[in-house]
Amino acid sequence: MKSSxxxxxxxxxxxxxxxxxxxxVLAQNRHVRIERIVSSGHTTPPDEWYDQVEDEWVxxxxxxxxxxxxxxxxxIRLEPGDHVLIPRHRKHRVGWTSETEPTVWLAVFFPP
Known part of the structure; x- marks a missing residue:
C-alpha cells in the first residue's frame, strides 16, 4: 500500500x-530548510567562503x-554520524570530500 x-x-x-x-531540498517552510547534499571529491573554490545569514546544522x-x-x-573532519552546528556568518568552506564514495550530507538551515 502506497503511503499518502x-x-x-x-x-x-x-x-x-x-x-x-x-x-x-527535502522539506522547507518559512522557518527551516532541509537539504540532502551529495558530493564526490568536491571542494569549495580556494578563494571562496560560505557566509550564511542562517544557522546550519550539518x-x-x-x-x-x-x-x-x-x-x-x-x-573539522567529519565521518558518518558526525555533525556540527555552524552559526550564521561563521565563514566556512569544504576542504575535501570523499572521492571513492559519495559524501551524503543532511543540512538543516534555520534562523538564529
Whole structure:
C-alpha cells in the first residue's frame, strides 16, 4: 500500500560522476530548510567562503569530508554520524570530500 506521506531514502539512487555538488531540498517552510547534499571529491573554490545569514546544522550520513573555518581558523573532519552546528556568518568552506564514495550530507538551515 502506497503511503499518502512524502517518503524517500537519502541513500538511494545516489548520482555518480557529478560535475558539481547536487543539492536537493527535502522539506522547507518559512522557518527551516532541509537539504540532502551529495558530493564526490568536491571542494569549495580556494578563494571562496560560505557566509550564511542562517544557522546550519550539518550531518554526514555517508562518506567523509573536511570543513575549514575562518576567524578563528579551524578544521573539522567529519565521518558518518558526525555533525556540527555552524552559526550564521561563521565563514566556512569544504576542504575535501570523499572521492571513492559519495559524501551524503543532511543540512538543516534555520534562523538564529
Amino acid at each position: 506521506l512524502d517518503t524517500g531514502n537519502v541513500l538511494k539512487n545516489l548520482p555518480r560522476d557529478l560535475a558539481s555538488e547536487l543539492v536537493t 550531518l554526514v550520513i555517508a562518506g567523509r569530508a573536511l570543513l575549514r573555518f575562518e576567524d578563528p581558523s579551524e578544521e
